[in-house]
Amino acid sequence: MRIKFIYPNDPQINIIQLRLFWYPLISFPVLAAYTPEEHHIEIIDEIFEPINFDEPVDLVGITAMTYMAPRAYEIADAFRQRGVPVVVGGIHVSSMREEAKQHADAVVIGEAELLWEQVLEDAANNSLKPFYRAQSPFDVSRYRRPRYELLETYFQPGKQYHPYGYNSLNVIEMSRGCPFDCDFCTVTNYFGSNYRSRPVEDVVRDMRYLKLHFKDRFFNINDDNLLGNRPHFVELLKRLCKINIQWAGQVSSNVAKDDEVMKLMAESGCQTLFVGLESICEDSLKSINKKMNRVKEYDRFMEQCQKFNIRVVVSIIFGLDGDREDSFKNTVDFVNRYKGLLTPSYTILTPFPGSRLYERLKAENRIIDFDWRHYDLGHVVIQPKNMSPKVLKEGLLWAMSQFEPYRMNAEEVSKERRKLTMSKRDVSVKNF
Numbered sequence: 296m297r298i299k300f301i302y303p304n305d306p307q308i309n310i311i312q313l314r315l316f317w318y319p320l321i322s323f324p325v326l327a328a329y330t331p332e333e334h335h336i337e338i339i340d341e342i343f344e345p346i347n348f349d350e351p352v353d354l355v356g357i358t359a360m361t362y363m364a365p366r367a368y369e370i371a372d373a374f375r376q377r378g379v380p381v382v383v384g385g386i387h388v389s390s391m392r393e394e395a396k397q398h399a400d401a402v403v404i405g406e407a408e409l410l411w412e413q414v415l416e417d418a419a420n421n422s423l424k425p426f427y428r429a430q431s432p433f434d435v436s437r438y439r440r441p442r443y444e445l446l447e448t449y450f451q452p453g454k455q456y457h458p459y460g461y462n463s464l465n466v467i468e469m470s471r472g473c474p475f476d477c478d479f480c481t482v483t484n485y486f487g488s489n490y491r492s493r494p495v496e497d498v499v500r501d502m503r504y505l506k507l508h509f510k511d512r513f514f515n516i517n518d519d520n521l522l523g524n525r526p527h528f529v530e531l532l533k534r535l536c537k538i539n540i541q542w543a544g545q546v547s548s549n550v551a552k553d554d555e556v557m558k559l560m561a562e563s564g565c566q567t568l569f570v571g572l573e574s575i576c577e578d579s580l581k582s583i584n585k586k587m588n589r590v591k592e593y594d595r596f597m598e599q600c601q602k603f604n605i606r607v608v609v610s611i612i613f614g615l616d617g618d619r620e621d622s623f624k625n626t627v628d629f630v631n632r633y634k635g636l637l638t639p640s641y642t643i644l645t646p647f648p649g650s651r652l653y654e655r656l657k658a659e660n661r662i663i664d665f666d667w668r669h670y671d672l673g674h675v676v677i678q679p680k681n682m683s684p685k686v687l688k689e690g691l692l693w694a695m696s697q698f699e700p701y702r703m704n705a706e707e708v709s710k711e712r713r714k715l716t717m718s719k720r721d722v723s724v725k726n727f
Contacts, residue, residue, distance in 0.1 A: 296353040296419060297335045300326070303359050304341035305366035305668065319449065321466050321517065322358055322385070322407075324441035329411045338445045341366075348373050354418050357399075358385035361647050362671040368398040375400070380423055382414060386485045387667075390649030396425055405429030405485070406471075408437075435471055435491045440501050443509070465505045465514040469498050469531065473519045475547070477571075478583045479612070481649040482519050490523035495531050499538065506540060513566075516544035522556070529556065535563035543567040547587050551596035561603035568600065569640075571610040575629050578617030583652065597633050607637045613694070614644035614687045616680040623690035627697045641694050642672035643687060644679070 300323040320340075327336050339346055355374045359367035364387050371381040375398075384403035388395035395402045401423040403410055410427040417423045443466075470492040473482045506512055521528050521544050535542070541564040548570050550556055560568075572593060574580050580588050600607050611626055630639045646653040646662055647670060656662050656677055663684070664676040673691070675684040682690075 296415070297351060298330065298337070298354045298356065299350075299352045300336065300338045300356045301346060301367075301370060302338075302340045302342070303357065303363045303366040303370055305363060319446050319466055320358075321441045321443075321446075321468065323356070324443055324445055325439075325468075326356070326407055326411055327442040327445055328439035329408050330415065334415070336442070336445060340446075340449055343449055346370065348377065352379055354415075355379055355381045357381065357383045359387060360385075361387045361667050362669070364388070364391075364395075364667045368395075371398040380418055382418070382423070386481050386649055387647075389485060390481070390647075392426060401425060401427060403427045406433040408433045432486070432489060432491060433471070435493045436497075438468070438493050438497065440504065441466075441468075443505065465502070465509060465511050466517050467498060467502060467505070467514050468517045469493055469521070470518050470523060470527075472523065474523050475520065475585075475587055477573075477585050478655070479644065479646070479650055479652045481647050484649045486519075490520075492524045492527040495527065495534060498531060499534050502535075502540065503538060506538070512540045512564075514540055514542040516542055519545060521546050522550055522553075525553075525556070529559060532556070532559035532563045540564045541566045543569070545569040545571075548572060548593060548596045549587050549589075551592060551599040557599050557603055561605060565603075565605050567606045567608060569608045569610070570596070573610060573612045574615055574617070574622075575626055576615070576617045576622060579612075579615035579622075580617070582616035583612075593629070597637065601633075601636055607633075608640055609637060610640045610642065611694075612642050612644050613691055614675070614677065614679045614682075618679065619681045620686060620690070623694050627694050630698065639694075639698055641691055643675055643691055644677060645670050645672050645674075646677060 302320055302323070323338050327338075330336060352374075355371070357367045357371055367383065371383060374381050380400040381398070382401045382403060383395050383399040384407050388399075388402055389404045392402050392404055401414065401417075402425065403414065404426060406429050407414075409429045409431070414423070414427055470490060472486045472490045473480070474490050476483050502514060505514070536559070543566055546568055550560075550568075571585075572588065573583065573585055574588075575590055575593065577590050580586075580590070597607065609630075613622065613626075626639075630637055644652075646656045653662075661678040662676060663678055664674070666676075669676050675688050678684065679687050
């Protein structure tokens with residue numbers, strides 16, 4: 296079969312949210328590794344090139360984050376109108392399976408590695424089932440190296456990702472799952488709370504292959520929390536010290552308490568850490584079950600990163616239940632204390648389907664916009680507890696304007712503010 300995998304992109308969506316490390320998505324290269332060789336595979340990323348809907352194809356696979364779901368459905372409908380069967384999967388459609396089924400021949404629920412062989416067999420026999428559900432977590436010791444070569448076209452001039460400021464194809468998955476259970480996150484619901492680590496030897500083997508094949512020593516480690524299994528992470532870091540690479544990854548702020556890990560990260564080539572601080576207000580952290588974060592420990596974390604010359608990208612969420620109008624200034628003041636070391640990723644609290652936050656705010660009738668296009672972390676789709684939606688939006692724009700390197704220029708900020716000023720009604724409904 297001729298199989299076309301598609302990552303959708305809707306050019307009508309103006310995403311204010313800063314994309315600090317927009318690296319390649321490897322879900323389809325992973326799935327391609329579980330596809331028998333007799334099938335021909337093409338991966339299309341609509342960010343870089345248009346979709347040829349009339350090109351001969353036997354099966355289309357689509358995945359999308361929540362804010363791209365409407366575009367994913369448009370693409371699926373267009374292929375199905377041409378008689379091409381469509382399979383959709385990912386976190387959003389796994390949570391909104393009945394919605395997704397209206398636009399697809401089959402919906403894959405959960406991790407697809409366990410299901411893909413059956414999906415292909417059924418597609419070849421014109422007998423696709425409406426739903427395919429993973430009955431157990433995928434055993435990551437059976438993880439196959441993704442077919443990275445299918446993405447090589449997107450690393451040519453004019454078609455480039457820029458993760459952490461680097462143009463790198465080296466995305467590595469070390470583990471799945473997260474030991475924490477934050478209310479706003481969908482990771483635990485999708486991958487589970489059981490932290491599953493690939494054998495260290497397999498991870499290092501894949502890194503050596505990528506470094507040699509793509510002549511690139513920078514890696515993005517694509518895990519949700521590298522510290523989920525400390526002994527495993529320490530073992531990996533010791534191995535990385537010997538292969539001369541640079542890398543970026545995601546940890547929780549409590550890593551600052553672990554001098555051994557901090558030292559090993561620096562020695563192994565860590566350049567940048569993405570950390571979900573989420574808030575500098577303890578009440579706000581409690582409201583989303585972010586138990587591992589302690590505001591009083593943030594300064595120590597930053598000092599440790601400064602000591603080991605590791606840059607930090609911090610996620611900050613505005614609109615949490617503990618936030619008030621002074622939260623924006625207090626946050627900016629914290630960020631300004633660490634100029635040159637810290638880059639903020641400011642977002643608005645967004646209740647993604649599949650999260651406990653979504654269920655809670657829906658039950659409280661505080662979700663005011665169900666247009667998935669607005670679930671891009673830059674729109675107000677909820678009624679905040681201690682401020683109006685308008686104040687929340689303006690606060691985000693103000694905070695962004697205070698950080699000079701932000702990839703949102705003054706003209707864009709001004710345009711968004713004019714929308715707020717000119718609106719004759721509360722912006723809580725649909726304006727953003």
